[in-house]
Amino acid sequence: SQQGEEDPQALSIQEGENATMNCSYKTSINNLQWYRQNSGRGLVHLILIRSNEREKHSGRLRVTLDTSKKSSSLLITASRAADTASYFCATDGANNLFFGTGTRLTVIP
Amino acid sequence: DTEVTQTPKHLVMGMTNKKSLKCEQHMGHRAMYWYKQKAKKPPELMFVYSYEKLSINESVPSRFSPECPNSSLLNLHLHALQPEDSALYLCASSQDQGQDEQFFGPGTRLTVL
Numbered sequence: 568s569q570q571g572e573e574d575p576q577a578l579s580i581q582e583g584e585n586a587t588m589n590c591s592y593k594t595s596i597n598n599l600q601w602y603r604q605n606s607g608r609g610l611v612h613l614i615l616i617r618s619n620e621r622e623k624h625s626g627r628l629r630v631t632l633d634t635s636k637k638s639s640s641l642l643i644t645a646s647r648a649a650d651t652a653s654y655f656c657a658t659d660g661a662n663n664l665f666f667g668t669g670t671r672l673t674v675i676p
Numbered sequence: 677d678t679e680v681t682q683t684p685k686h687l688v689m690g691m692t693n694k695k696s697l698k699c700e701q702h703m704g705h706r707a708m709y710w711y712k713q714k715a716k717k718p719p720e721l722m723f724v725y726s727y728e729k730l731s732i733n734e735s736v737p738s739r740f741s742p743e744c745p746n747s748s749l750l751n752l753h754l755h756a757l758q759p760e761d762s763a764l765y766l767c768a769s770s771q772d773q774g775q776d777e778q779f780f781g782p783g784t785r786l787t788v789l
Contacts, residue, residue: 590779600777609680609766610719655718662774663709663732666718 568571571656571667579673583643590656591636599632599639600657600664610655611643650674678714682767682781691757697784700748700765707731708750710742711766713783718780719766726773757788776782 571592598617601615602610616623616632623630629642643650651674656667680701680724681765689695699708707726711719717772725744764783770776
């Protein structure tokens with residue numbers, strides 16, 4: 568399976584703290600994306616990082632990519648209660664995306 | 677308009693019913709997708725349409741039948757479903773099939789009795 572693995576499966580932090588979640592994948596990629604999903608809703612695209620990039624920022628988000636280790640991390644700084652959601656990494660496969668197992672983030676006010 | 681809409685939001689159906697899920701986008705995207713998502717799991721790809729033609733069918737049972745009437749619309753026809761088909765069904769679109777960012781609809785929560 569090309570599905571990525573994310574860890575931790577669940578993460579609970581206090582508001583204002585940073586949250587880090589990791590994604591490992593198995594095959595070569597052209598890019599890696601991160602999505603957020605609020606409970607029972609559709610996914611929202613957060614950020615895309617290409618295979619020739621090592622780090623990318625978007626607001627409070629910082630994504631790193633290490634293609635030699637086939638891994639990526641998503642850092643959310645200064646977390647807010649509204650960041651409570653599931654976060655999925657997605658790698659590009661044969662004309663489609665493959666979603667990782669997801670990390671459930673809970674930010675406690 | 678950067679929105680993907682899905683109807684209905686919720687659907688309850690018996691195993692002998694026939695129903696359809698609908699998805700619409702007006703972003704000019706040429707690829708549209710159906711995903712199935714069970715609780716606490718990632719979305720699983722079911723079908724991909726590219727330029728209104730079925731591009732990928734991930735070995736989905738024939739009780740699920742996709743249809744793409746035009747470049748903006750995507751339907752999923754349901755017939756003789758099983759209780760294990762209960763899930764959140766997500767529609768998505770992207771500029772082209774493959775690596776692009778996908779835009780997701782809010783999903784249809786399906787319950788099969």
